[in-house]
Amino acid sequence: MNLTLKIWRQKDRNTTGEFVTCQARNILPDMSFLEMLDVVNEDLTRSGHEPFAFDSDCREGICGTCSLVINGIPHGGQKGATACQLHMRHFRDGQTITVEPWRAKSFPVLRDLVVDRSAFDHIIASGGFVSVNTGGAPDGNALPVGKVDADQAMDAAACIGCGACVAACKNASAMLFVAAKVAHLGLLPQGQSERYQRVVKMVNMMDQEGFGACTATGSCEAVCPKEISLDFIAQLNRDYLVGCLKP
Amino acid sequence: MNPLAFLFRTSLGKKYLMALTGFGLFAFVVVHMVGNLQFFLGREAINRYAYFLHSVPELLWGARIGLLVMVGLHVWTAIQLSAENRAARPIGYKRKKALGSSYASRTMLMSGLIIGCFVIYHLLHFTVQVPEVNFTGKDFHDLVDAEKHHDVYQMMVTGFLQPWVTLFYIVGVGLLCLHLSHGVSSLFQSLGLRTGKYTPLLKSFGFWMSWVLVIGYWSIPISVVLGLKK
């Protein structure tokens, strides 16, 4: 396959970027989107040009590092999949593909397609943990957890923190991310003692980092590679209300 | 945190305010429609209803001030949040596909602002009855029925015989229901009540309520335009 790419080029955080057009030649349909970019980058390097910087790590949809908006959709629009799991067979030979970084004030572009997602780390550091005394590992079933709660906590914990929710949201809101992180701890017995302080701290940090608010449009849920449900946002709204009203 | 500070300062607090005032306004809009539909019971019924509403000025003004406060808070939070939301993405996308979101949900601010203009016009037209805005050359204050009460029935019929005025009502109410087709279920989401099995229930409640409202409100000007009510 041969494709035309319109890719975002930006030297560093302080320069304004622009779209550049380049050709992707001899692409196999079985390559992933990132492997296609690797081929493009090798061609560029061979011809003495600067390759495009993009983030990736696991390349199997579990780390949340890859972060590309492909033809206007974060991760490219394959349901429940990240950009690294998207294969070139979903594209047509000769097609033009637009590739952009996540766009949000809180996710500044560092270079080309790489954005700084430290804002998420700050949110986690503000309260996304449980304080436990370390020591010997507790017995496996010493603390019973109901099946429904366990399943829901697991669904929320599937969040890989990629930031596609922010990228897709018309308000660049991080609510789905924060909701998932609040829920997977808040649903489990270990997370109860800090439940309400946690949600207040994390939401306030989210505001401070400059993310937008939620309009419940559902775009985040639609692009989430882990298909995290909007229901967790409702749960977050409820917990935050309780947290703020608690004496 | 001080509960009031959190309502007015944090993004979620503003969303609660928006949802609570949105719910209050939604409830008003439903009651207002049911009241208006007495138009179809005839001149006497709707005029008596209007007379009843005006009979206790303390209650009338209580309700009006309550509504004004709700509109004020709703619009204030809407504008604040929209400004913050816009600031959260200074550089937009070259290509953007809106996945999983409804048209109504993406245009809440626009539909809201046009509804705001419509509400102001509506108040000048039928509440304050400024003669200059009804474009009929008549003063609605002069319309009285057999019992010497204000003839609301005649005012509606006369008012809706102006095509441009009627068109604005059709558009205004249509946008209100578009706003509510997302707003009603979203408000439960904002208040943390839309989870699990309630999600589909609340979504269809919002959907059907906006259809009921649009048909209920539209039926009056349309029946006048079609000459069914004279």
Ligand code: HEM
């Ligand atoms: C000048 C008039 C209005 C403006 C500018 C306005 C604006 C908005 C905006 C921007 C939103 C939500 C946006 C978001 O969540 O990001 C909203 C939500 C809402 N509006 Fe309005 N609106 C107006 C009038 C009304 C009226 C008259 C009603 C009811 C009859 C109403 C009912 C609602 C409801 C129920 C919500 C959902 C609240 C939520 O999502 O929590 N609005 N409005």
Ligand code: FES
């Ligand atoms: S590179 Fe790890 S999820 Fe895509």
